[in-house]
Amino acid sequence: MKNVLIIAGKEIQEGLRNRWVLATTLLLAALALTLTFLGSAPTGNVGAGALEVVIVSLSSLTIFLVPLIALLISHDAIVGEMERGTMLLLLSYPIGRWQVIMGKFIGHVAILSFATLLGYGAAAVALAVTEGAIDSSSLTAFGSMILSSILLGGVFVAIGYLISALVAERGTAGGIAIGVWLLCVLIYDMALLGLLVVDQGKTVSGGLLNALLLANPTDVYRLLNLGSGTAGALSGMAGVAENAALGPAALVAALVAWTLVPLTAAAMVFSRREL
Amino acid sequence: MNASPTVEITGVTKTYGKVRAVTDISCVLREGETIALVGHNGAGKTTLIKLMLGLIGPSAGTVRVLGEDPAAGQFAARRRLGYLPENVSFNMSLTGRETLGFYARLKRAPLDSVETLLHRVGLTGAGDRRIGTYSKGMRQRLGLAQALLGRPRVLLLDEPTTGLDPALRRSFYEIVADLRADGATVLLSSHALTELEGEADRVIIVNRGVKIADGTIEDLRRIAQLPTRIRVRYSDADASRMDEWIGRTGAWRRINGHMLEMDAGPEEKLSLIRRAASADAPIADLDIVPPTLDELYAHFLGSEAATR
Known part of the structure; x- marks a missing residue:
């Protein structure tokens, strides 16, 4: 366990040094603040709390941005270190390969958590200052939005490691990472929507739809944050979510599974890899 | 020499797909011995060193380092092992001192040894500079410093003097001599035998993955009858x-x-x-x-x- 923490500490140190942490935090904060103030204009008309509007906007932002950032930091983690030759030296030390992966994972998720917490937290604070009191249920929803955003980040960090452990060159890892991002964020939903429209509810049952939604971690995240309560009504996701009938517990479990399976696979592939 | 063996390689073959990197090599390295591993680029020197480190497992035969199988995933032996890879590289954004501290923690070596080693390789003044600003020779010296962490009993140095100027090379060999006096096994690999003149007790020559000579330079001269x-x-x-x-x-x-x-x-x-x-x-x-x-x-x- 100590080795894992040593690696995690080094990843965080490197992230701070090469400005990854700074850049990510600033990017998320800037976008979150922009969305907050642009999005707060219509609140009077829809009768929702200002924070709910922000949750909907930030969730949509997260779906695009957090997987991209996570893949950017993680796709290089194994193959990049191998290409640069630093992995060879590291593995000659008394440390197991799974410890290297776990340490990197903790470090990278810590960087993402810091950026998300600070970036989105800035938006919440700004809103509280300008709009005054925010009720506690909105705060809970906001808090769980941040937590699930971090979880979504963890999913894509793990997927990035799996890509990184499988390929032989950094460029390939980068290409595959972009492909995975496009697939999860854009193509999958368009294809699913197209399928539902064409099908007209004849063959795609509720169960199949559930499975299809769980098969894409960004959809799981979307259902989790936009599927219920005021946010659901605002985002128009409530209709899908009601049909999908997946509780928050099942959705969180799906995200955890989406993290653990690629992470374990990455550790296994990496252990067998010859240097 | 009756010193106890630190590295024992018996009948080791390593194949990558259809390529035979190393074919049926056996050798024993002992305490307090400095051994030169000489061969052309691609002769199998790095493969042999990786086998001793347990980074790869042999396709046939056995490797034992300090009494352990290095590929078995037990790390007691690795704590007493120092390795300097060919073309050593580090994360460019960290400083030399931070990097050495990181490796010292991994090896559970006392953190004050970081200062001692920085001084020993002549990097005390550059310790707080980013490694990205280091010259090739400075990186090589930092590489040597990390290999010396934790008073290793076996040192595997892969082409250690490439990129060092003559003065640095001399101070490098002084450090090697200290280690030998301390009873450590030092394996130096090189693509030219001349590089190692007077530094090695024994020479092992490999070519295309096969060991073709093993003995002191005097032995080899006698055998060769040149x-x-x-x-x-x-x-x-x-x-x-x-x-x-x-x-x-x-x-x-x-x-x-x-x-x-x-x-x-x-x-x-x-x-x-x-x-x-x-x-x-x-x-x-x-x-x-x-x-x-x-x-x-x-x-x-x-x-x-x-x-x-």
């Missing part, structure tokens, strides 16, 4: 007398109008020198060039190719 080159010079005035003298003494080659040369085998060498140096010989100067390590190395590579 001729010594004898070269004589004469002045123009003696040119006429030379033809007669050559006729008496043997198969000299003419290099130019002033110089003759001959390759003498070990048994005829002494008598030839006596004749050339005798008072009646019409020569102005005499040079004796023993076979260089490169010629010795080429001889072993050549004889191995001939038996193939």
Whole structure:
């Protein structure tokens, strides 16, 4: 366990040094603040709390941005270190390969958590200052939005490691990472929507739809944050979510599974890899 | 030498797909020994070192380092192992001191040894600079410093002196001598035998994954029976007398109008020198060039190719 923490500490140190942490935090904060103030204009008309509007906007932002950032930091983690030759030296030390992966994972998720917490937290604070009191249920929803955003980040960090452990060159890892991002964020939903429209509810049952939604971690995240309560009504996701009938517990479990399976696979592939 | 063995390699073969990187190599390295592992690029030196580190497992045979199988995933032995990879590289954004501290923590070496080692490799002043600003020689020295963490009993140094200037190379070999005196096994790999002249107790030559020689440099010279080159010079005035003298003494080659040369085998060498140096010989100067390590190395590579 100590080795894992040593690696995690080094990843965080490197992230701070090469400005990854700074850049990510600033990017998320800037976008979150922009969305907050642009999005707060219509609140009077829809009768929702200002924070709910922000949750909907930030969730949509997260779906695009957090997987991209996570893949950017993680796709290089194994193959990049191998290409640069630093992995060879590291593995000659008394440390197991799974410890290297776990340490990197903790470090990278810590960087993402810091950026998300600070970036989105800035938006919440700004809103509280300008709009005054925010009720506690909105705060809970906001808090769980941040937590699930971090979880979504963890999913894509793990997927990035799996890509990184499988390929032989950094460029390939980068290409595959972009492909995975496009697939999860854009193509999958368009294809699913197209399928539902064409099908007209004849063959795609509720169960199949559930499975299809769980098969894409960004959809799981979307259902989790936009599927219920005021946010659901605002985002128009409530209709899908009601049909999908997946509780928050099942959705969180799906995200955890989406993290653990690629992470374990990455550790296994990496252990067998010859240097 | 009766020192106890630290590294034992028995009948090891390693294949990557269809390529045989190492074929049936056996050797034993002992405490307090400095061994040169010599071979061309791609001869299997790095593969052998990776096998000793347990970074790869052998396809056949066994590797034991400090009594353990290094590929078995037990790390007790690795704590007493130092490794300097060929073309060592570090994360460019961290400082030398931070990097060394990171490796010291992984090896559970005391953190104050970081300062000692930085001083020992002459990087004290550069310790707080980012490694990205280091020269190749400084990176190599930092690489050596990390290999020395935790007072290792076995040091595997892959092409350690490439990129070092002569002064650094000398201080590098001073450190190696200290380690040897301390009882550590030091394995130096190189693509040229000359690089390691006078530094190694023993030489192991590998070519295309096969061990072709193993012994001290004196042993190898004896086995190779390489001729010594004898070269004589004469002045123009003696040119006429030379033809007669050559006729008496043997198969000299003419290099130019002033110089003759001959390759003498070990048994005829002494008598030839006596004749050339005798008072009646019409020569102005005499040079004796023993076979260089490169010629010795080429001889072993050549004889191995001939038996193939």
